[in-house]
Amino acid sequence: xxxxxxxxxxxxxxxxxxxxxxxxxxxxxxxxxxxxxxxxxxxxxxxxxxxxxxxxxxxxxxxxxxxxxxxxxxxxxxxxxxxxxxxxxxxxxxxxxxxxxxxxxxxxxxxxxxxxxxxxxxxxxxxxxxxxxxxxxxxxxxxxxxxxxxxxxxxxxxxxxxxxxxxxxxxxxxxxxxxxxxxxxxxxxxxxxxxxxxxxxxxxxxxxxxxxxxxxxxxxxxxxxxxxxxxxxxxxxxxxxxxxxxxxxxxxxxxxxxxxxxxxxxxxxxxxxxxxxxxxxxxxxxxxxxxxxxxxxxxxxxxxxxxxxxxxxxxxxxxxxxxxxxxxxxxxxxxxxxxxxxxxxxxxxxxxxxxxxxxxxxxxxxxxxxxxxxxxxxxxxxxxxxxxxxxxxxxxxxxxxxxxxxxxxxxxxxxxxxxxxxxxxxxxxxxxxxxxxxxxxxxxx
Numbered sequence: 001x002x003x004x005x006x007x008x009x010x011x012x013x014x015x016x017x018x019x020x021x022x023x024x025x026x027x028x029x030x031x032x033x034x035x036x037x038x039x040x041x042x043x044x045x046x047x048x049x050x051x052x053x054x055x056x057x058x059x060x061x062x063x064x065x066x067x068x069x070x071x072x073x074x075x076x077x078x079x080x081x082x083x084x085x086x087x088x089x090x091x092x093x094x095x096x097x098x099x100x101x102x103x104x105x106x107x108x109x110x111x112x113x114x115x116x117x118x119x120x121x122x123x124x125x126x127x128x129x130x131x132x133x134x135x136x137x138x139x140x141x142x143x144x145x146x147x148x149x150x151x152x153x154x155x156x157x158x159x160x161x162x163x164x165x166x167x168x169x170x171x172x173x174x175x176x177x178x179x180x181x182x183x184x185x186x187x188x189x190x191x192x193x194x195x196x197x198x199x200x201x202x203x204x205x206x207x208x209x210x211x212x213x214x215x216x217x218x219x220x221x222x223x224x225x226x227x228x229x230x231x232x233x234x235x236x237x238x239x240x241x242x243x244x245x246x247x248x249x250x251x252x253x254x255x256x257x258x259x260x261x262x263x264x265x266x267x268x269x270x271x272x273x274x275x276x277x278x279x280x281x282x283x284x285x286x287x288x289x290x291x292x293x294x295x296x297x298x299x300x301x302x303x304x305x306x307x308x309x310x311x312x313x314x315x316x317x318x319x320x321x322x323x324x325x326x327x328x329x330x331x332x333x334x335x336x337x338x339x340x341x342x343x344x345x346x347x348x349x350x351x352x353x354x355x356x357x358x359x360x361x362x363x364x365x366x367x368x369x370x371x372x373x374x375x376x377x378x379x380x381x382x383x384x385x386x387x388x389x390x391x392x393x394x395x396x397x398x399x400x401x402x403x404x405x406x407x408x409x410x411x412x413x414x415x416x417x418x419x420x421x422x423x424x425x426x427x428x429x430x431x432x433x434x435x436x437x438x439x440x441x442x443x444x445x
Contacts, residue, residue: 003029004318006144006154008167010037010126012108013286013303014160015115019057020311022122024405026318029152030124031144033131033161037116040263041189041218041225042108045070045297048091048100049361052390052423053308056403062114067106068219074199078206079252085202089356097389098362103297105219107189111300132161135170137280156314157282160307163272165288171279177272177342180293180349181229183211184266186236188226188243190215191260192253195224203251213250223262230266238264269293269349271342277331285310290338295349296359298341305361306334312405312421322443333366340364362387366424373438375429380414384428388419409435 005021007014010032021028046054046063054060073085091101106114116126134145135157142157159167168175195201197217205211213228228246230236243264244255272291277284286303310330316322341361347353357363366372367385374384382389391398393412402408407426408419418427418435427438 001141001155002153003027004155005029005314006031006142006152006157008132008144008157008159009161009165009286009288010034010112010116010128011160011162011286011303012043012111012115012300013288013307014158015112015119015126016053016057016304017158017160017285017307017311018119018124018126019059019115019122020307020405021315022119022124023058024311024315024319026315028124029154030119030126031130031132031146031152032126032128033147035129037109037112039109040107040187040265041223042187042265043294043297043300044105044107044216044218044225045103045300046106046111047103047297047301047359047361048098049364049387050301050304051100051104052098052399053304055399056423057118057308059114059118062117063104063106063111066110066114066220067104069102070105071198071200071217073202075202075204076251077204087200087355088359089354091357091360097391098360099390103360107218107221107223107225108300110220132166135167135282137282142281155281155318158285158310159282159288160285160303161288163287163291165284167282168274168284168288171282173274173276173279173284175272175274175291177270177291180269180271180346182268183232184230184236184268185294186226186228186230186238186246186264186266188238188264189218189223189262190226190243190247190258191222191262192224192247192257193222193259194257195253197224201251206250210250213246215247215251236266238266269295271346273335273339273342277335278327283310283327283330289334290342292342292345293349294345296345296355298345298359298361301361302338302341305337305364308422309334315405316443326442329369329371333369333371336368337364371420371426371442372424373427375427375434376415377430379428382414382417382425382428384425386425388417388423388425 005028007030018030075082131147136143144152201215203213211229215224240261244258248255274289285306292299372385420426
């Protein structure tokens with residue numbers, strides 16, 4: 001084998017998985033068909049649960065320094081500020097036991113730079129300009145063939161190559177879903193020096209021939225992310241002049257107020273879920289497995305947590321500590337979560353629910369997983385399968401004990417908890433009775 005794990009795609013999913021594997025001593029290679037990391041602000045919101053993951057992966061300080069909290073929305077009407085609009089429901093004191101209370105804004109291009117730097121620090125690499133054209137697998141491993149260069153042989157492969165995943169299509173895995181809006185959406189990174197960066201500027205349609213536009217100041221930069229709804233079936237004009245014209249038509253700003261157009265893209269909002277997340281030795285993660293509406297900031301966050309779930313399982317199997325059957329729990333656990341989050345994103349897009357506690361992803365659990373074993377007759381608020389909260393006991397922050405690639409045994413007033421490497425409770429009991437059998441079942445002895 002050339003490597004233990006081949007990761008296709010150097011977005012947040014692939015990079016986070018590469019980091020998690022590298023810190024476990026797994027020989028992983030990330031390949032990216034582009035010559036550089038993907039540009040653009042794209043998914044800019046990091047939910048509190050993802051911030052906890054990033055703390056464990058060793059990038060939290062850099063993420064905090066690179067970003068900032070979201071501003072309050074300001075609604076405009078006829079060139080006049082018409083009122084504030086709260087974009088997120090506030091977290092109540094002590095809710096969910098988390099030190100992070102609001103989404104944290106980091107443009108995706110900067111997020112990726114930070115993850116790549118951490119991956120490099122751990123001794124792993126990204127091979128750019130390596131487009132996968134064919135994958136072949138057998139009982140021992142996977143062989144990846146590229147548009148140029150020598151093939152790579154790996155024990156396992158992970159497709160983290162986005163919503164239009166070439167790997168997923170090559171495997172014949174279909175996605176089931178729906179187009180959520182017949183109209184396209186445009187997103188662009190622009191500079192508008194004269195626009196106040198205090199607000200997330202919202203411009204509702206001013207008439208039947210107009211459309212929604214928003215300008216969000218991107219934390220840590222002098223850019224704004226522009227999002228607009230476009231009508232019509234033809235491909236939109238994404239040229240700088242067209243972007244300036246659109247801003248002038250839908251806001252009080254003149255075309256020349258947009259001094260730079262740094263990046264543009266368009267898409268048609270849809271929700272889709274892969275029929276399965278695994279084909280033999282090849283796994284799907286991130287947008288390759290589930291495609292979301294951007295409403296509510298769930299897609300990137302769900303994707304990073306796919307990586308966080310799969311990383312420790314691959315590490316345990318590759319080291320020989322756990323049976324290969326452990327890898328079956330990746331789809332078992334992550335596909336229902338993705339399906340739930342897809343429904344949440346769609347509901348937010350349609351105005352059926354707000355960006356509240358559910359969007360923070362702290363309450364997502366694996367209670368029904370075969371890895372979750374609750375042996376107490378009367379479980380408390382924390383049960384097997386739940387995310388372990390960020391608690392301080394006797395002056396000790398328990399997250400400091402949980403950090404790292406290993407399982408952790410904790411004894412508290414309401415029971416004994418064996419916490420998985422991804423921070424979820426695997427086993428819970430009143431005493432340690434029965435814990436040995438659980439350990440043996442998953443190769444933890």
